[in-house]
Amino acid sequence: MNIVRFRLGAVVAAVCGGLLLAAISLPADAQEVTVLCNYEVDWCEAMKAAYEKTTGEKAVFIRRTDGESLAQIRAEKGNPR
Numbered sequence: 001m002n003i004v005r006f007r008l009g010a011v012v013a014a015v016c017g018g019l020l021l022a023a024i025s026l027p028a029d030a031q032e033v034t035v036l037c038n039y040e041v042d043w044c045e046a047m048k049a050a051y052e053k054t055t056g057e058k059a060v061f062i063r064r065t066d067g068e069s070l071a072q073i074r075a076e077k078g079n080p081r
Contacts, residue, residue, distance in 0.1 A: 031057055031058060032057065032058045032059070032060060033051075033057060033058075033059050033060070034059075034060045034061075034062060035047075035048075035051075035059060035060070035061050035062070036061070036062050036064050036069040036072065036073070037061040037062065037063050037064070038063075038064060038065065038066050038069055041063060044061045044063060045061075047061075048060075048061050
């Protein structure tokens with residue numbers, strides 16, 4: 001059971017990292033980025049604040065469970081929001 005959680009956590013961490021990288025490479029005219037967050041709310045807020053301070057762009061985070069995040073990413077594969 002712990003192996004499954006570890007692997008799922010690793011996948012979610014990779015996805016979150018990919019989303020952050022995608023957000024960093026947004027076109028110059030992009031003014032807001034939405035990021036799915038699977039961690040504690042305090043950590044999500046800290047990352048949001050750091051992103052906004054670094055880039056000057058507004059970030060919105062949506063708190064989801066691992067499964068909900070993966071389902072949303074799969075559903076929006078061709079048209080992410």
